[in-house]
Amino acid sequence: MVASDLEMDALASDSRKVIQHEGFCILVCNTGGVHYAIENRCTHQDTSLDEGRIRNGFIACPLHGVRFDLKTGQPRGDLTRIPVRTFAVKQTGDRLLVQMHKADPHNEATT
Amino acid sequence: MLKPGEARAPGHTYQEAIAKDASQPPEAFLDYSYEFLGDQDIPYTHYTSHDFAQSEMEHLWPRVWQMACREEHIPEPGDYQVYDIGHLSAIVTRTESMQIKAYVNACMHRGTALKPPGDNGYCQNFRCPFHGWVYSLDGELLELPEDWDFPHVGAGTHSLREILVDTWAGFVFVNFDREAESLTEFLGVLPEHFRDFDIADRTIETHVCKRLPVNWKAAEEAFMEAYHVKETHAGGRDFSEPVTTYDVYPKNVNRFIHTVGSVNPRMAVPPSEQELMRALWGRRGPAEGDCPIVPEGATARDVYAEVIKKSLGAQYDMDFSHYSTAQTLDSIEYFLFPNFFIFPGLSLPMVYRFRPDPKDPDYSFFDLYFLRPTDSAKPQSPPPEPLMLDVQDSYTLAEGLGFLGAVYDQDTDNMAAQTRGFKTCAKGGQTLGNYQEVRIRHLHQRIKEYLEN
Ligand code: FES
Numbered sequence: 012m013v014a015s016d017l018e019m020d021a022l023a024s025d026s027r028k029v030i031q032h033e034g035f036c037i038l039v040c041n042t043g044g045v046h047y048a049i050e051n052r053c054t055h056q057d058t059s060l061d062e063g064r065i066r067n068g069f070i071a072c073p074l075h076g077v078r079f080d081l082k083t084g085q086p087r088g089d090l091t092r093i094p095v096r097t098f099a100v101k102q103t104g105d106r107l108l109v110q111m112h113k114a115d116p117h118n119e120a121t122t
Numbered sequence: 123m124l125k126p127g128e129a130r131a132p133g134h135t136y137q138e139a140i141a142k143d144a145s146q147p148p149e150a151f152l153d154y155s156y157e158f159l160g161d162q163d164i165p166y167t168h169y170t171s172h173d174f175a176q177s178e179m180e181h182l183w184p185r186v187w188q189m190a191c192r193e194e195h196i197p198e199p200g201d202y203q204v205y206d207i208g209h210l211s212a213i214v215t216r217t218e219s220m221q222i223k224a225y226v227n228a229c230m231h232r233g234t235a236l237k238p239p240g241d242n243g244y245c246q247n248f249r250c251p252f253h254g255w256v257y258s259l260d261g262e263l264l265e266l267p268e269d270w271d272f273p274h275v276g277a278g279t280h281s282l283r284e285i286l287v288d289t290w291a292g293f294v295f296v297n298f299d300r301e302a303e304s305l306t307e308f309l310g311v312l313p314e315h316f317r318d319f320d321i322a323d324r325t326i327e328t329h330v331c332k333r334l335p336v337n338w339k340a341a342e343e344a345f346m347e348a349y350h351v352k353e354t355h356a357g358g359r360d361f362s363e364p365v366t367t368y369d370v371y372p373k374n375v376n377r378f379i380h381t382v383g384s385v386n387p388r389m390a391v392p393p394s395e396q397e398l399m400r401a402l403w404g405r406r407g408p409a410e411g412d413c414p415i416v417p418e419g420a421t422a423r424d425v426y427a428e429v430i431k432k433s434l435g436a437q438y439d440m441d442f443s444h445y446s447t448a449q450t451l452d453s454i455e456y457f458l459f460p461n462f463f464i465f466p467g468l469s470l471p472m473v474y475r476f477r478p479d480p481k482d483p484d485y486s487f488f489d490l491y492f493l494r495p496t497d498s499a500k501p502q503s504p505p506p507e508p509l510m511l512d513v514q515d516s517y518t519l520a521e522g523l524g525f526l527g528a529v530y531d532q533d534t535d536n537m538a539a540q541t542r543g544f545k546t547c548a549k550g551g552q553t554l555g556n557y558q559e560v561r562i563r564h565l566h567q568r569i570k571e572y573l574e575n
């Protein structure tokens with residue numbers, strides 16, 4: 012099954028939004044002017060990531076603090092070795108295209 | 123007849139050299155504080171033996187102040203940094219009231235480490251991933267799932283075990299010994315000697331952590347003397363061979379300071395100031411334009427220091443005119459026992475931290491940081507993720523080190539050879555120079571005091 016891409020407005024700098032789309036709960040965020048989209052679910056013990064602090068290109072899970080690289084989905088530390096799913100985001104002007112059918116090219120682990 | 127330790131390299135001393143600078147160096151730079159600490163060999167077993175390492179782990183590391191992180195690693199409530207030393211681990215965090223606190227990194231239920239080694243991150247509270255016991259940022263046991271089963275447990279007895287924490291110059295130090303002397307006492311002359319520097323306002327620009335194939339003490343020793351510069355770094359070829367002072371202060375501090383861009387007093391025909399200037403300029407590469415002319419009566423050092431202050435000032439949008447020539451150019455390295463080095467100078471702004479590898483005394487970890495000055499009125503970007511290098515990796519992989527990457531490779535290339543030599547050498551111990559290698563002796567003297575106490 013091919014999921015359709017998600018179209019949406021670009022976010023204000025340093026803000027985030029949770030969107031249900033095609034069966035995924037997706038966290039889209041703008042950090043320092045760059046947009047990222049990841050699945051809103053910690054691969055360690057299954058909690059939502061959207062209240063986690065974002066700094067330096069990482070989001071920290073609010074439950075046990077696992078940090079995921081927003082670009083690659085890779086976790087830091089040894090609480091989990093499973094990367095979080097990431098989606099490529101294309102920005103054209105004020106609009107974003109979150110690509111569902113293609114894994115993020117940076118994210119080798121989920122291809 | 124000179125007594126042992128009284129001999130010095132021919133020519134002027136470091137203090138005499140900088141007294142000729144156009145700008146007044148900080149008073150502390152002019153101080154002499156060498157002391158002869160003996161000339162016995164240092165046994166190789168102190169580096170190679172598991173028993174010795176074990177003894178350090180028991181008697182030294184749990185009792186000394188160690189730099190866990192910079193304050194900018196934990197700017198806001200809930201930010202935390204894990205500091206690991208041997209089998210010990212601490213969580214350093216910032217509480218809701220902006221206080222810095224440190225805890226033993228282990229759950230009070232069944233001991234699970236709450237955070238992974240070296241971790242840096244953020245959480246609202248400390249929640250154990252095993253059964254979900256929750257501790258506040260203040261360490262208090264907040265939530266105990268199924269508490270009907272634990273009538274014998276409460277916040278009074280099962281809150282996180284706090285350890286000592288304090289800050290100096292923007293560094294956060296911890297001490298696992300709750301009876302230990304204060305950090306201020308431990309630091310000795312450091313705060314006084316750093317009066318003229320704004321280290322608290324600096325921030326980490328580059329952080330590289332490398333595993334080294336040598337015992338942590340020998341790793342430190344490679345950075346404690348400038349005696350190796352001529353051979354290891356092919357120094358002295360541009361006639362700016364360093365003039366170095368070595369000083370030891372009670373109880374935990376020692377230093378070297380060496381000149382950059384002064385005349386080598388051992389040369390029969392000293393170079394002109396313009397020749398020295400050309401040698402200094404040569405380091406900067408062709409993009410920098412024409413080499414400045416040293417005016418009659420001025421020195422290459424002073425002219426070059428002005429150039430550096432201006433170019434760094436432009437790069438960071440700051441004013442460095444109050445820095446003296448010595449503060450700007452020289453290699454100023456202070457050591458705080460047992461594992462912390464800081465260079466407060468402007469053009470060489472490093473910090474080192476060494477830690478033993480708990481699994482093997484022949485290996486250690488070396489955190490190398492470059493700090494950059496900042497304007498404290500402006501917002502700062504968070505410190506970078508450390509670049510992790512293994513034994514075989516070259517420092518030149520770390521872009522932030524610039525030309526110094528190759529220099530650190532030269533320093534660390536000797537290390538595996540030293541480890542091998544320790545084991546085959548028939549002599550039984552390291553022989554040290556009385557003056558230039560006195561800091562190494564000071565290190566071992568302090569360790570001995572901890573192990574025998
Ligand atoms: S070990 Fe931490 S909650 Fe059980």
Ligand SMILES: [Fe+2]
Nearest residue numbers: 344354355533
């Ligand atoms: Fe060196």
